[in-house]
Amino acid sequence: MNIAIDAMGGDHTPAEIAKGALEASREISGEIILVGDETKIKKYLDSGKGDLSKIQIRHTDQYIEMDETPSLALRKKKDASIIVAAKLLKKKEAAALISAGNTGAIMEAVVLNVGRIRHSNIKRPALSVVLPTYRQSTILLDAGANAECKPAYLLQFAKMGCTYARNILDRPNPRVGLMNIGSEEKKGNAITVAAYELLSQSGINFIGNVEPSGLMNGDVDVAVADGFVGNMVLKTAEGTAEFFTKVLKDLIKSEKLAMLGALFQKNVFRKLKEKMDHSEHGGALLFGVDGICIKAHGKSDAKTIVSAIRLAERMAKQDIIRKFAEDMAGDTADEEEERREGEISERSA
Amino acid sequence: MNIAIDAMGGDHTPAEIAKGALEASREISGEIILVGDETKIKKYLDSGKGDLSKIQIRHTDQYIEMDETPSLALRKKKDASIIVAAKLLKKKEAAALISAGNTGAIMEAVVLNVGRIRHSNIKRPALSVVLPTYRQSTILLDAGANAECKPAYLLQFAKMGCTYARNILDRPNPRVGLMNIGSEEKKGNAITVAAYELLSQSGINFIGNVEPSGLMNGDVDVAVADGFVGNMVLKTAEGTAEFFTKVLKDLIKSEKLAMLGALFQKNVFRKLKEKMDHSEHGGALLFGVDGICIKAHGKSDAKTIVSAIRLAERMAKQDIIRKFAEDMAGDTADEEEERREGEISERSA
Numbered sequence: 001m002n003i004a005i006d007a008m009g010g011d012h013t014p015a016e017i018a019k020g021a022l023e024a025s026r027e028i029s030g031e032i033i034l035v036g037d038e039t040k041i042k043k044y045l046d047s048g049k050g051d052l053s054k055i056q057i058r059h060t061d062q063y064i065e066m067d068e069t070p071s072l073a074l075r076k077k078k079d080a081s082i083i084v085a086a087k088l089l090k091k092k093e094a095a096a097l098i099s100a101g102n103t104g105a106i107m108e109a110v111v112l113n114v115g116r117i118r119h120s121n122i123k124r125p126a127l128s129v130v131l132p133t134y135r136q137s138t139i140l141l142d143a144g145a146n147a148e149c150k151p152a153y154l155l156q157f158a159k160m161g162c163t164y165a166r167n168i169l170d171r172p173n174p175r176v177g178l179m180n181i182g183s184e185e186k187k188g189n190a191i192t193v194a195a196y197e198l199l200s201q202s203g204i205n206f207i208g209n210v211e212p213s214g215l216m217n218g219d220v221d222v223a224v225a226d227g228f229v230g231n232m233v234l235k236t237a238e239g240t241a242e243f244f245t246k247v248l249k250d251l252i253k254s255e256k257l258a259m260l261g262a263l264f265q266k267n268v269f270r271k272l273k274e275k276m277d278h279s280e281h282g283g284a285l286l287f288g289v290d291g292i293c294i295k296a297h298g299k300s301d302a303k304t305i306v307s308a309i310r311l312a313e314r315m316a317k318q319d320i321i322r323k324f325a326e327d328m329a330g331d332t333a334d335e336e337e338e339r340r341e342g343e344i345s346e347r348s349a
Numbered sequence: 350m351n352i353a354i355d356a357m358g359g360d361h362t363p364a365e366i367a368k369g370a371l372e373a374s375r376e377i378s379g380e381i382i383l384v385g386d387e388t389k390i391k392k393y394l395d396s397g398k399g400d401l402s403k404i405q406i407r408h409t410d411q412y413i414e415m416d417e418t419p420s421l422a423l424r425k426k427k428d429a430s431i432i433v434a435a436k437l438l439k440k441k442e443a444a445a446l447i448s449a450g451n452t453g454a455i456m457e458a459v460v461l462n463v464g465r466i467r468h469s470n471i472k473r474p475a476l477s478v479v480l481p482t483y484r485q486s487t488i489l490l491d492a493g494a495n496a497e498c499k500p501a502y503l504l505q506f507a508k509m510g511c512t513y514a515r516n517i518l519d520r521p522n523p524r525v526g527l528m529n530i531g532s533e534e535k536k537g538n539a540i541t542v543a544a545y546e547l548l549s550q551s552g553i554n555f556i557g558n559v560e561p562s563g564l565m566n567g568d569v570d571v572a573v574a575d576g577f578v579g580n581m582v583l584k585t586a587e588g589t590a591e592f593f594t595k596v597l598k599d600l601i602k603s604e605k606l607a608m609l610g611a612l613f614q615k616n617v618f619r620k621l622k623e624k625m626d627h628s629e630h631g632g633a634l635l636f637g638v639d640g641i642c643i644k645a646h647g648k649s650d651a652k653t654i655v656s657a658i659r660l661a662e663r664m665a666k667q668d669i670i671r672k673f674a675e676d677m678a679g680d681t682a683d684e685e686e687e688r689r690e691g692e693i694s695e696r697s698a
Binding site: 179184188190213215216217232233235237240242248257258261262263265267275276 | 538582589590592601610613625
């Protein structure tokens with residue numbers, strides 16, 4: 001099985017992407033297809049430290065910048081590296097796609113060019129992030145693919161989260177929590193109240209509402225939310241961790257004695273960074289599309305790309321796409337959707 | 350002007366509440382009315398360190414526990430300390446109310462017993478929190494009073510936030526941001542898209558959407574969100590800060606050398622705690638009700654209560670309730686609401 005990598009997406013392209021691919025080439029069983037500017041990519045493959053027989057280059061000179069508006073950019077640049085990579089996934093020339101580029105552009109390119117898992121009744125693909133938490137890691141979805149969700153989507157997100165948690169995170173019976181502003185059943189807004197009921201009756205291991213403190217403590221294996229809320233939770237956690245780090249650094253720098261103390265804590269700060277940084281956990285995943293899709297952090301270096309390649313291979317070996325479809329069998333999102341629609345419009349009036 | 354304090358709400362009652370009141374009694378101009386169990390409260394007033402002529406006790410032996418369901422508890426305990434305190438606010442026997450108790454019970458007791466600011470057209474009271482951020486403090490509202498909001502409420506929240514920022518936080522021209530998952534105008538869900546338009550046309554200093562990273566950086570003075578999103582942002586920030594602190598402590602404790610280093614950083618950790626803890630900023634505020642209402646942190650000690658009393662006095666001296674009403678003059682929430690309703694139901698289909 002092959003892995004297509006968008007060599008032009010991210011802050012350090014194609015250097016770190018190519019270096020990561022080269023490093024991983026020695027250990028993977030399939031091939032890596034680097035999509036991007038051939039001349040630029042080749043420069044970084046000459047070190048001879050990898051297995052070049054495992055690396056192909058698919059040339060294109062178009063790519064999407066980090067700050068471009070996804071839909072506009074995708075329409076303008078038909079041969080953008082992310083589109084070419086998505087088409088490899090579509091044609092099954094690659095089982096997985098990795099990009100450290102513009103998140104919106106990746107999601108849109110993959111959803112449009114690859115589509116949803118066939119025969120699965122999946123309504124909406126979801127962006128999923130494996131978050132570091134105090135006791136373990138937790139998968140949070142939807143972390144931003146769908147700003148508007150119906151309750152039935154949240155049940156599908158929960159099912160996909162469970163499939164991933166069982167097969168990749170080794171949680172035999174994943175605990176699912178619904179992100180909410182209180183623990184009681186009737187807490188929250190119309191979406192969470194309706195989703196609570198659906199999740200309760202679904203047969204999954206639903207443990208009820210989970211507040212952000214419970215999420216960060218690691219009380220659940222899978223946390224579901226609509227994409228707006230999930231994205232706010234993810235970005236608030238990132239923003240707070242960054243704020244905390246900056247304040248801590250400033251305070252240490254403001255005192256000579258504290259700076260002296262910090263000399264004894266190099267290990268601590270390195271481990272803290274590793275623990276807090278969710279990109280260390282392989283990146284975000286787009287669930288529900290008909291192929292493995294990993295969005296690595298924009299700041300990805302070669303090491304992060306190697307992690308992403310390993311994760312992609314693991315997911316492919318577990319045949320995760322087939323398992324997503326199997327675990328979704330019997331999903332009745334269509335009927336649920338219709339039934340709920342009336343109820344929600346009553347509630348939100 | 351008098352301040353009513355629910356002496357029975359919080360984790361350390363009435364000890365820390367009474368001690369805080371005693372300490373503050375030496376500096377305030379009005380009187381403090383402690384509401385709760387007279388015998389228990391009196392025990393803590395005997396130290397003689399305060400001005401007892403400034404402290405009254407209003408006896409009641411009912412109070413609401415932190416883990417009770419607010420609406421049930423309020424119905425069952427008609428003489429609960431928070432209800433008695435709310436009635437003092439209603440009858441203008443007190444200009445301000447402070448409680449460290451059950452947030453839901455405080456909001457419900459005050460909304461039901463005191464009501465909204467008269468002649469102000471305020472649709473929904475909002476819970477407001479002054480968050481510590483990197484560059485300054487920022488007021489976030491609604492932080493949890495209204496799980497379902499209409500766009501017109503968000504504009505009212507923005508106006509109330511500005512009133513507070515101008516009069517209490519000394520920001521002459523507060524920058525208002527709309528909490529959102531991206532910076533572009535059309536980002537987000539139906540509520541944020543509609544609220545963006547309303548805020549743009551309102552004449553306030555609206556700087557557009559703000560993501561959580563911008564919030565934590567202090568890019569705005571006032572951040573508005575619906576109560577579900579605001580509460581998630583607040584709790585995620587708290588949960589992440591707690592997680593970060595626990596991991597840092599664990600890592601330091603795991604290495605002798607790092608523990609040695611920490612001995613030189615006592616000041617740093619104390620300042621870090623002070624900076625990150627939003628309860629140091631006086632507590633949460635309920636805006637829009639016809640009296641000053643401060644919800645202090647459940648863990649409040651005497652020092653926190655003193656801060657809350659000082660804040661209450663400052664707000665009363667600034668005549669903040671009248672200013673809320675003045676700044677809301679000409680608000681057309683009713684018409685906006687009707688006009689929007691059609692648009693939203695179209696969008697969310």
